[in-house]
Amino acid sequence: MKASEVMADLRRRFPNEPEYLQAVEEVVTSIEDVYNEYPSFEAENLIERLCIPDRIFSFRVSWVDDKGKVHNNMGYRIQHNNAIGPYKGGIRFHASVNQSILKFLAFEQTFKNSLTTLPMGGGKGGSDFSPRGKSDMEIMRFCQAFIAELWRQIGPDTDVPAGDIGVGGREVGYMFGYYKKMAREFTGTFTGKGLDFGGSLIRPEATGYGNCYFLLNMLATRGIDIKGKKVAVSGSGNVATYTTRKLTELGAKVVSMSDSGGSIIKPEGFSEEQLDYIFELKNYYRGRISEVAEKYPDVQYLPGERPWKHVKCDIAMPSATQNELDGDDAQALLDNGVIAVSEGANMPSTPEAIKKFLAAKILYAPGKAANAGGVAVSGLEMAQNSQKLSWSAEEVDDKLKSIMKNIHEQCEKYGKEEGSDFINYVKGANVAGFMKVARAMMAQGVL
Numbered sequence: 001m002k003a004s005e006v007m008a009d010l011r012r013r014f015p016n017e018p019e020y021l022q023a024v025e026e027v028v029t030s031i032e033d034v035y036n037e038y039p040s041f042e043a044e045n046l047i048e049r050l051c052i053p054d055r056i057f058s059f060r061v062s063w064v065d066d067k068g069k070v071h072n073n074m075g076y077r078i079q080h081n082n083a084i085g086p087y088k089g090g091i092r093f094h095a096s097v098n099q100s101i102l103k104f105l106a107f108e109q110t111f112k113n114s115l116t117t118l119p120m121g122g123g124k125g126g127s128d129f130s131p132r133g134k135s136d137m138e139i140m141r142f143c144q145a146f147i148a149e150l151w152r153q154i155g156p157d158t159d160v161p162a163g164d165i166g167v168g169g170r171e172v173g174y175m176f177g178y179y180k181k182m183a184r185e186f187t188g189t190f191t192g193k194g195l196d197f198g199g200s201l202i203r204p205e206a207t208g209y210g211n212c213y214f215l216l217n218m219l220a221t222r223g224i225d226i227k228g229k230k231v232a233v234s235g236s237g238n239v240a241t242y243t244t245r246k247l248t249e250l251g252a253k254v255v256s257m258s259d260s261g262g263s264i265i266k267p268e269g270f271s272e273e274q275l276d277y278i279f280e281l282k283n284y285y286r287g288r289i290s291e292v293a294e295k296y297p298d299v300q301y302l303p304g305e306r307p308w309k310h311v312k313c314d315i316a317m318p319s320a321t322q323n324e325l326d327g328d329d330a331q332a333l334l335d336n337g338v339i340a341v342s343e344g345a346n347m348p349s350t351p352e353a354i355k356k357f358l359a360a361k362i363l364y365a366p367g368k369a370a371n372a373g374g375v376a377v378s379g380l381e382m383a384q385n386s387q388k389l390s391w392s393a394e395e396v397d398d399k400l401k402s403i404m405k406n407i408h409e410q411c412e413k414y415g416k417e418e419g420s421d422f423i424n425y426v427k428g429a430n431v432a433g434f435m436k437v438a439r440a441m442m443a444q445g446v447l
């Protein structure tokens with residue numbers, strides 16, 4: 001297999017899917033050598049079967065707003081690969097959603113889920129519906145219309161959706177409720193559910209906490225203590241806010257956050273009161289990050305800006321969205337002495353940024369390793385649901401810590417460069433994630 005030839009072919013077949021091609025290129029390039037050690041892979045054209053999703057559902061979602069106006073959105077579910085378990089991955093509601101973005105997310109999810117060691121395949125879904133500014137009733141009607149189309153394609157052993165951008169506990173609740181009504185079953189078909197109806201403790205926290213645990217494992221390889229370190233975080237949603245909670249608990253200082261309107265910075269670190277305010281503002285009141293600077297004069301708001309060039313930090317944790325950290329941002333971070341970048345979002349760094357981080361040999365963890373804690377606890381939620389019991393927060397948190405440690409070990413095993421201490425976490429995560437899926441696909445025949 002030649003990565004360049006695989007990519008040329010995919011570019012020809014899917015010319016309008018830049019995010020998908022970007023995600024695939026990173027993986028295919030990383031695994032080229034190891035793939036070619038197994039001639040049977042090539043004999044069964046494994047690479048193409050791994051890169052192209054098993055199937056894609058796309059559908060119109062028609063719903064009625066509070067004024068009686070009818071809207072039509074597009075809905076999708078990408079079932080990428082189920083070699084090691086049912087399709088599993090979040091649902092994204094955001095105006096930018098299209099097939100390319102969901103295909104990249106489903107592809108990444110396949111390797112991420114493999115890294116967790118839990119039996120989950122990869123999938124992703126969503127809609128170009130934007131929840132911003134919509135009433136609860138509008139959100140509910142949209143979720144019901146979305147599931148009216150999708151419910152036949154999902155199920156506890158088939159495909160198990162969860163949240164992602166624009167989809168949190170409220171949306172999962174509405175979708176689960178409608179699924180339950182249509183399918184006439186009460187099963188763990190969604191994760192991220194409310195605690196009263198099968199949700200797992202620590203699932204809301206898991207992606208942000210898991211990223212911090214992964215970061216701690218990386219820092220330990222260089223004997224670095226996180227206490228007192230300045231951390232630039234982007235985003236201010238589920239992943240970002242629980243990241244800042246754990247960072248504060250660990251004694252680090254958070255110096256930035258952001259939303260799609262701009263960034264807020266405070267070079268000496270936000271106070272706990274300010275972080276609590278941001279948590280409530282974003283998770284309960286769905287406000288804008290600019291409001292933080294209106295309330296606290298020592299916080300600076302930078303409209304339309306991403307944080308990376310504007311504040312010095314030791315560690316960066318991009319936790320908003322894809323391609324939110326480009327080559328120039330990476331250079332600015334490196335010039336300011338960044339020692340680690342641990343990705344909460346999926347594919348937040350552009351290929352140019354990743355090249356710079358790897359060349360500088362800083363600690364750089366790609367999202368599919370660092371943010372795998374969210375889906376890992378989703379896997380634990382599925383396990384609890386199927387056994388009809390629930391574990392304590394401490395139990396789930398302990399399991400999360402040990403899964404993140406294990407992912408770090410897998411990255412180290414496959415990513416440590418010969419003759420040096422440097423761990424290439426990109427290669428490590430891609431090769432480790434790939435090998436398990438590849439073995440399972442080979443064992444199951446050409447499907």
Ligand SMILES: NC(=O)C1=CN([C@@H]2O[C@H](COP(=O)(O)OP(=O)(O)OC[C@H]3O[C@@H](n4cnc5c(N)ncnc54)[C@H](O)[C@@H]3O)[C@@H](O)[C@H]2O)C=CC1
Pocket residue numbers: 163164165166167168207235236237238239240258259260261319320321322324344345346371372374375
């Ligand atoms: N929720 C989860 O369990 C997991 C989420 N992720 C990834 O983490 C990232 C954040 O997701 P969540 O926190 O769940 O979503 P969320 O909807 O709770 O928050 C998204 C955040 O990103 C910001 N954002 C969205 N588009 C932006 C843009 N163009 N520029 C700057 N900021 C933007 C929003 O303002 C918000 O603060 C996404 O990349 C998601 O795929 C990854 C693993 C699991």
Ligand SMILES: O=C(O)CCC(=O)C(=O)O
Pocket residue numbers: 088089090091109112160161162163164191346371372374375376378
């Ligand atoms: O919990 C899940 O199933 C999915 C989480 C997710 O969307 C992700 O890992 O990107």
